[in-house]
Amino acid sequence: MEQVLQQIETFKKEIEALQIDSAKALEEYRIKFLGTKGLVKSLMGEMKNVANEQKKAFGQSMNEFKQFAEAKYEEWKALAGDGASDTAAKIDLSLPGDALPIGSRHPISLMRNRIVNIFQRLGFAVAEGPEIDDDFHNFTALNLPENHPARDMQDTFYISTDPAWLLRTHTSNVQIHEMQKGKLPIRIITPGRVYRNETISARSHCFFHQVEGLYVDEKVSFADLKQTLYFFVQEMFGKDVKVRFRPSYFPFTEPSAEMDISCLLCNGAGCNVCKKTGWLEILGCGMVHPKVLENCGIDSNKYSGFAFGMGIERPALLKYGIKDIRLFSENDVRFLKQFTGAV
Numbered sequence: 001m002e003q004v005l006q007q008i009e010t011f012k013k014e015i016e017a018l019q020i021d022s023a024k025a026l027e028e029y030r031i032k033f034l035g036t037k038g039l040v041k042s043l044m045g046e047m048k049n050v051a052n053e054q055k056k057a058f059g060q061s062m063n064e065f066k067q068f069a070e071a072k073y074e075e076w077k078a079l080a081g082d083g084a085s086d087t088a089a090k091i092d093l094s095l096p097g098d099a100l101p102i103g104s105r106h107p108i109s110l111m112r113n114r115i116v117n118i119f120q121r122l123g124f125a126v127a128e129g130p131e132i133d134d135d136f137h138n139f140t141a142l143n144l145p146e147n148h149p150a151r152d153m154q155d156t157f158y159i160s161t162d163p164a165w166l167l168r169t170h171t172s173n174v175q176i177h178e179m180q181k182g183k184l185p186i187r188i189i190t191p192g193r194v195y196r197n198e199t200i201s202a203r204s205h206c207f208f209h210q211v212e213g214l215y216v217d218e219k220v221s222f223a224d225l226k227q228t229l230y231f232f233v234q235e236m237f238g239k240d241v242k243v244r245f246r247p248s249y250f251p252f253t254e255p256s257a258e259m260d261i262s263c264l265l266c267n268g269a270g271c272n273v274c275k276k277t278g279w280l281e282i283l284g285c286g287m288v289h290p291k292v293l294e295n296c297g298i299d300s301n302k303y304s305g306f307a308f309g310m311g312i313e314r315p316a317l318l319k320y321g322i323k324d325i326r327l328f329s330e331n332d333v334r335f336l337k338q339f340t341g342a343v
């Protein structure tokens with residue numbers, strides 16, 4: 001018994017004298033004294049050799065020693081932070097922290113923000129809505145007839161067919177929701193992700209991004225539409241860019257048009273990007289079909305509106321000289337970090 005008590009005193013002195021200054025030293029200490037094969041455990045094992053009347057006193061000394069050794073361990077561990085640091089007690093808390101590496105915005109976000117910003121300056125508000133929606137908000141309200149090819153399983157991801165819930169194929173569903181609220185006038189821009197059942201390639205993907213716009217008020221005209229989009233193009237691509245409108249067809253607008261800009265790369269002379277035409281198609285637009293207004297409970301005799309829609313991927317490919325649309329969704333850091341600092 002005496003011998004063991006002396007041992008305890010010796011160990012106490014040893015611990016007092018220790019200089020724990022690294023996570024490694026701390027771990028060595030833990031193993032030596034507190035581990036399953038450590039000294040505390042093995043001294044405890046001496047209990048069986050102690051005379052019965054001394055067991056109580058021995059137990060008390062042992063407990064005290066164990067608590068002392070554990071307290072020391074906790075003290076050092078606290079000094080070393082989470083124990084991963086190698087400097088333990090030497091940490092200088094007054095030093096500035098390590099700067100976090102600055103991330104970069106995704107090129108799709110950059111392009112979306114540029115587009116949205118221009119329309120915000122014209123008084124358009126950003127509206128968002130669900131990526132999963134019902135058949136009415138994605139198709140029926142937009143005057144897409146029951147047998148329209150866009151409704152085909154080949155083109156649309158259905159979550160259920162009866163009733164039909166789907167991944168939206170355009171952000172028009174957001175505009176339908178907004179019109180249903182019945183608060184007029186409406187001047188909104190709806191950026192977001194959309195889904196189509198397409199084979200993934202360098203040029204197309206099964207999800208991509210769109211910005212649509214909608215302006216509904218009394219006496220909104222096609223002239224308003226043209227001037228709004230003309231302003232957008234000048235802000236986006238510069239004052240020298242030329243614009244043309246071509247007649248087109250969408251079930252949800254009448255009349256409908258597509259807007260081209262003079263090719264940014266060859267300035268209209270004809271190159272590979274514009275397929276020798278000198279023009280790039282950038283958006284579709286038109287006057288909101290009266291049936292669409294009525295489907296949303298808006299009086300089409302009193303109100304009219306214009307709408308437009310454009311993809312984000314294509315202008316981003318053009319602006320940043322990217323050759324493969326799949327890079328946008330692979331999240332390869334080597335690709336993404338090239339946009340550090342871009343706005």
Ligand code: 2NL
Nearest residue numbers: 172175252284285307308309310311
């Ligand atoms: C394109 C063409 C377009 C619209 C989208 C729209 C929305 C409502 C009512 C009427 Cl709620 N129209 N959106 C109109 C014309 C064209 O998108 O080529 N997009 C990439």
